[in-house]
Amino acid sequence: MSKISQQNTATDANGVSVIHTQAHTSGLQQVPQLVPVSPGGGGKAVPPSKQGKKNSFVDRNSDEYRQRRERNNMAVKKSRLKSKQKAQDTLQRVNQLKEENERLEAKIKLLTKELSVLKDLFLEHAHNLADNVQPVGTETTTTNPENSGQ
Secondary structure, eight states: OOOOEEEEEEEOTTSEEEEEEEETTTOOOOOOEEEESSTTOOSOOOOHHHHHHHHSOOOTTSHHHHHHHHHHHHHHHHHHHHHHHHHHHHHHHHHHHHHHHHHHHHHHHHHHHHHHHHHHHHHHHHHHHHHHSOOTTOOOOOOOTTTTTO
């Protein structure tokens, strides 16, 4: 299978070069590529669907124009309402998180105080046990009154 392709280059009215490529063996249709005419890329390539819209005059009194404007106005209104709702939801979430954070901070303080009290009790108990336990190797002799007379 050999690949044989042809390229045709044409320049349209906007100064854009369109390269048409035909592949003989692939069977796939090639999409035209838009390439700026100037080598420095001075202008942007415009897709064919947008080329005629800039130059065509729009009658502002036509029903089509009024319908487009109405649809656009509704879309803008919907977008703004959606954005406003999102901002309100975010603010509400921020407030919920702040309240939860305050509750958790209070719980931390309470648990820290409880830990301190329990630690003090433990240390006091450990100190009392240490006072009652005799060191190893120092035995005290207790005198038994019964044995002292013999």
